[in-house]
Amino acid sequence: xxxISLAGVTKTFDSGYTALRDVNLDVAPERFVALVGPxxxxxxxxxSLISGLDRPTSGAITVRGxxxxxxxxxxxxxxQRDALLPWxxxxxxxxxxxxxxxxxxxxxxxxxAEWIGRVGLRGFEQSFPYQLSGGMRKRVALAQTLVYNxxxxxxxxxxxxLDVQTRNLMEAELLTLWQGSRKTVIFVTHDLEEAIALxxxxxxxxxxxxxxxARYDVTLPRxxxxxxxxxxxxxxxxxxxxxxxxxxxxxxSYARAxxxx
Amino acid sequence: MRERTQPANRWLVLAMQVxxxxxxxxxxxxxxxxxxxxxxxxxxxxxxxxxxxxWWQHGYILRDVYVTMEETLFGLLLGGGIGIVLAxxxxxxxxxxxxxxxxxxxxxxxPRVTLVPLFILWFGFTLWxxxxxxxxxxxxxxxxxxxxxxxxxxxxxxxxxxVMGAKRLDVMRHVLIPSALTWIFSSLRSxxxxxxxxxxxxxxxxxxxxxxxRIQYSEAQLNTSGVFGGLFILMVLVFIINLFLQxxxxxxxxxxxxxx
Numbered sequence: 438x439x440x441i442s443l444a445g446v447t448k449t450f451d452s453g454y455t456a457l458r459d460v461n462l463d464v465a466p467e468r469f470v471a472l473v474g475p476x477x478x479x480x481x482x483x484x485s486l487i488s489g490l491d492r493p494t495s496g497a498i499t500v501r502g503x504x505x506x507x508x509x510x511x512x513x514x515x516x517q518r519d520a521l522l523p524w525x526x527x528x529x530x531x532x533x534x535x536x537x538x539x540x541x542x543x544x545x546x547x548x549x550a551e552w553i554g555r556v557g558l559r560g561f562e563q564s565f566p567y568q569l570s571g572g573m574r575k576r577v578a579l580a581q582t583l584v585y586n587x588x589x590x591x592x593x594x595x596x597x598x599l600d601v602q603t604r605n606l607m608e609a610e611l612l613t614l615w616q617g618s619r620k621t622v623i624f625v626t627h628d629l630e631e632a633i634a635l636x637x638x639x640x641x642x643x644x645x646x647x648x649x650x651a652r653y654d655v656t657l658p659r660x661x662x663x664x665x666x667x668x669x670x671x672x673x674x675x676x677x678x679x680x681x682x683x684x685x686x687x688x689x690s691y692a693r694a695x696x697x698x
Numbered sequence: 699m700r701e702r703t704q705p706a707n708r709w710l711v712l713a714m715q716v717x718x719x720x721x722x723x724x725x726x727x728x729x730x731x732x733x734x735x736x737x738x739x740x741x742x743x744x745x746x747x748x749x750x751x752x753w754w755q756h757g758y759i760l761r762d763v764y765v766t767m768e769e770t771l772f773g774l775l776l777g778g779g780i781g782i783v784l785a786x787x788x789x790x791x792x793x794x795x796x797x798x799x800x801x802x803x804x805x806x807x808x809p810r811v812t813l814v815p816l817f818i819l820w821f822g823f824t825l826w827x828x829x830x831x832x833x834x835x836x837x838x839x840x841x842x843x844x845x846x847x848x849x850x851x852x853x854x855x856x857x858x859x860x861v862m863g864a865k866r867l868d869v870m871r872h873v874l875i876p877s878a879l880t881w882i883f884s885s886l887r888s889x890x891x892x893x894x895x896x897x898x899x900x901x902x903x904x905x906x907x908x909x910x911x912r913i914q915y916s917e918a919q920l921n922t923s924g925v926f927g928g929l930f931i932l933m934v935l936v937f938i939i940n941l942f943l944q945x946x947x948x949x950x951x952x953x954x955x956x957x958x
Binding site: 485513 | 852854855857858859860861862863864868872873876877879880952953954955
């Protein structure tokens with residue numbers, strides 16, 4: 438079973454930069470897949486293509502067996518940058534996707550209240566984004582994405598800008614929310630530890646143009662304690678295996694950046 | 699981050715400002731009385747006061763202010779409306795934008811004041827020659843603010859609402875227009891200022907009433923007290939309008955952090 442499939446996908450931007458070259462990737466439903474690689478390896482581009490925000494130069498992308506054209510249905514996207522509408526309150530931000538889907542009245546109200554509660558922001562309904570901390574804004578973004586119950590979650594380094602403590606908290610919360618939700622997650626990060634701690638499967642990509650270099654199953658048991666799991670011997674073992682793969686790519690991309698700079 | 703220093707005491711600042719104005723007016727007045735300043739060219743605060751008092755008794759002031767404000771308001775609404783509609787059209791359509799924006803930049807570079815006599819010629823000494831003069835100033839201020847507001851919108855915001863299911867019109871309503879509105883509100887004060895300038899200048903060129911007319915009329919009679927009196931009224935008018943707009947802006951932009 439696959440829910441998302443990329444076959445021979447290449448993406449070259451107008452600037453002439455090739456972000457992805459001949460990428461093949463199949464994702465099974467309800468899996469938590471982490472995409473790791475050095476910066477500029479096309480991880481974010483992969484998410485844009487799956488969501489339908491951008492089109493591949495060549496190759497085929499299918500979601501639930503249907504080729505992607507226009508925005509993909511049932512997809513939630515968590516961006517690295519703040520994407521909340523600054524002129525809407527927390528409540529109105531979370532309400533927006535329901536509004537766009539024509540869900541209104543009592544149902545919309547109760548779902549919004551439920552999700553604001555689930556991400557721990559009760560009492561902040563009337564706040565504007567600028568009045569919240571970075572971690573709180575991420576929670577709102579999470580509620581905004583989950584409130585319309587998308588089957589697929591695309592996450593583009595969503596916690597990269599947070600401090601380490603907040604980040605660990607958010608990771609733990611994400612796992613709690615995801616557990617039993619039957620959602621498929623593709624989580625882009627450059628942090629190998631984060632990838633292993635969260636995912637069922639880690640895909641290592643090459644330095645740009647990105648290709649799939651290796652895939653690893655993370656067999657650590659669930660539910661996981663985000664803090665404790667890092668001390669599990671299997672975690673360390675996986676980490677050193679993947680780091681071997683990743684290191685070459687990071688060095689490669691680093692060397693190239695230096696040569697270019 | 700800007701370092702925050704203790705803000706100066708509001709009332710103390712106000713008191714010093716009042717004192718400064720009083721000192722300047724007194725120096726002016728006594729300069730005239732001591733024969734150091736020629737009142738024919740420079741008038742004197744007391745004479746200006748007498749002139750304004752006379753206007754008040756004749757009922758000129760309320761009528762002039764009413765006429766000027768009417769022109770300013772029409773100019774603002776019409777110019778602002780056209781500017782916003784034009785900006786939304788040109789910013790949301792690549793072709794229209796590429797074709798028409800350079801023309802707007804070109805028109806904007808014309809010194810608009812020189813067109814006023816033309817408008818008087820076309821529309822006569824009516825309300826409309828004043829309104830059109832205000833419109834050609836306001837339109838561009840509002841157009842460029844709105845256009846930049848729509849163009850500068852964070853692409854992440856657009857991507858986010860699109861993934862959530864927004865269609866073209868939804869993106870317009872929830873992202874592009876609110877983003878542009880913040881720019882429009884920020885440009886409101888200069889737009890009102892320009893509208894007033896347009897109206898006053900057009901009155902100056904030919905009118906039967908209005909603050910600009912009052913100034914021009916006094917000038918024609920070599921009545922410097924009248925010129926200064928008209929300018930004083932204009933100054934008070936702009937001051938009150940700005941106070942009001944400041945309040946309005948704060949209310950409309952509640953979602954923005956307050957500038958330190």
